[in-house]
Amino acid sequence: MNGLPAGLATTHAYVRRWAGDLRAGALELDRDPDAVHSFLDLPAIRFLAGHETPPGWERTGPEAGAGPAHGLATLERVLVSEELARGDAGMMLASPGASMCGVLLGVLGSQAQRDWVYGRLAERPRWTCFALTEPERGSAIGEMTATLTPVGDGSYVLDGEKRYIGNAARADVGAVFARVAGTERLGVLAVLVDTADPGFKAEPLPTLGLRGAQLTRITLEGVRVPAERVLGAHLPPTRRGMWSIVAVFDRLRPSVAAIALGIARAAHEYVAEHRRSLRGAERETYEELGRRIDAARTLTYRAARAVDRGRGGGYLASAAKARACEVAEDVTLGALRLFGPGARLDHPLLDKYARDARGVEFMEGTRNIQKLALFQGLHTGKVGRG
Numbered sequence: 017m018n019g020l021p022a023g024l025a026t027t028h029a030y031v032r033r034w035a036g037d038l039r040a041g042a043l044e045l046d047r048d049p050d051a052v053h054s055f056l057d058l059p060a061i062r063f064l065a066g067h068e069t070p071p072g073w074e075r076t077g078p079e080a081g082a083g084p085a086h087g088l089a090t091l092e093r094v095l096v097s098e099e100l101a102r103g104d105a106g107m108m109l110a111s112p113g114a115s116m117c118g119v120l121l122g123v124l125g126s127q128a129q130r131d132w133v134y135g136r137l138a139e140r141p142r143w144t145c146f147a148l149t150e151p152e153r154g155s156a157i158g159e160m161t162a163t164l165t166p167v168g169d170g171s172y173v174l175d176g177e178k179r180y181i182g183n184a185a186r187a188d189v190g191a192v193f194a195r196v197a198g199t200e201r202l203g204v205l206a207v208l209v210d211t212a213d214p215g216f217k218a219e220p221l222p223t224l225g226l227r228g229a230q231l232t233r234i235t236l237e238g239v240r241v242p243a244e245r246v247l248g249a250h251l252p253p254t255r256r257g258m259w260s261i262v263a264v265f266d267r268l269r270p271s272v273a274a275i276a277l278g279i280a281r282a283a284h285e286y287v288a289e290h291r292r293s294l295r296g297a298e299r300e301t302y303e304e305l306g307r308r309i310d311a312a313r314t315l316t317y318r319a320a321r322a323v324d325r326g327r328g329g330g331y332l333a334s335a336a337k338a339r340a341c342e343v344a345e346d347v348t349l350g351a352l353r354l355f356g357p358g359a360r361l362d363h364p365l366l367d368k369y370a371r372d373a374r375g376v377e378f379m380e381g382t383r384n385i386q387k388l389a390l391f392q393g394l395h396t397g398k399v400g401r402g
């Protein structure tokens with residue numbers, strides 16, 4: 017990509033180079049998500065494990081990356097996500113590191129909370145999780161039922177159930193969203209949890225796509241949350257719960273769009289490699305899919321830059337996520353069609369890409385939810401019609 021600041025261009029070049037290693041392990045991890053432990057020394061995984069660590073906890077060497085160029089963290093995440101997901105999205109999402117929990121810490125965490133989490137991540141490769149979704153209430157986050165019951169001195173007891181939480185069964189630390197008992201919308205809080213604490217139970221769920229992310233069901237039964245693990249306690253109540261969810265998702269949604277683009281590119285390149293003699297209508301279909309990937313990328317970069325500038329990026333990010341997921345599904349299914357009946361059995365990697373594309377559709381809000389957000393933006397005049 018032209019016009020990148022030098023630091024970002026260097027990071028982009030490194031992750032491009034490392035993507036091939038991820039692809040080599042893709043099917044093994046898809047069969048057995050626990051195989052992730054044998055990939056921890058790959059440069060891409062080491063890079064992700066330390067990506068975006070704040071001052072004081074940075075690593076050194078190429079695997080540390082260049083660090084986000086000032087104010088371009090979303091754009092960096094987009095560049096990294098597309099390249100590494102092009103290598104393999106499952107491997108990328110299986111990586112240890114601060115991940116979504118780190119973005120939440122950036123929005124809500126105090127210095128002591130960041131030190132607690134990043135200090136633990138610096139000891140060895142460790143996973144974190146971000147637990148928002150609940151059974152039967154995935155998209156309806158306002159109806160959350162996990163509960164924080166105050167027990168005096170600012171501490172709480174946490175009860176409830178979370179579902180489809182990436183990496184939770186591997187995680188040492190989690191950020192969990194719950195409602196303070198007896199409160200309404202403003203009563204949602206995020207808290208940090210040590211997964212070794214009594215009452216925290218995580219069981220991996222069987223899934224079809226993005227199996228490396230090892231989606232998990234979490235049961236929370238009387239988990240003690242000391243006052244110092246409540247995120248955003250130093251901020252006004254309006255900036256803690258729902259606001260923080262929106263802020264985190266605005267920052268992350270462009271990179272989820274980029275994951276979808278990475279999967280689409282992987283499938284597109286697979287066709288180029290394995291079906292060299294495309295002619296007529298097949299060639300036209302193939303080229304049209306390529307143009308749609310490029311167009312969705314342009315939209316995703318625009319969204320990332322708008323988020324980084326703090327200018328209405330949320331709506332553009334919704335548009336980019338919806339478009340990129342649609343493209344990823346069309347490209348992966350279109351690629352399978354180009355190989356004819358039996359393609360899913362004869363081309364397991366392509367079959368995996370199609371399952372993974374379906375998985376990204378559900379990450380951070382489905383297309384329906386993104387379209388709903390866009391419609392509300394248009395309806396209220398917050399999104400331009402031009």
Ligand SMILES: Cc1cc2nc3c(=O)[nH]c(=O)nc-3n(C[C@H](O)[C@H](O)[C@H](O)COP(=O)(O)OP(=O)(O)OC[C@H]3O[C@@H](n4cnc5c(N)ncnc54)[C@H](O)[C@@H]3O)c2cc1C
Pocket residue numbers: 145146147148149150152153154155156179180181182225226229231375376378379380381382383384385388
């Ligand atoms: C790979 C992956 C990783 C994930 N990681 C995490 C994680 O780390 N942490 C976390 O908290 N969650 C995570 N999730 C969960 C994800 O956020 C949810 O799957 C998502 O919010 C959708 O919720 P749901 O699956 O319950 O579907 P539902 O919300 O039940 O939706 C089911 C269907 O109904 C449609 N629908 C719902 N509401 C409306 C509406 N108002 N209008 C029109 N249509 C509607 C949806 O589009 C969808 O097609 C992950 C999911 C995946 C697939």
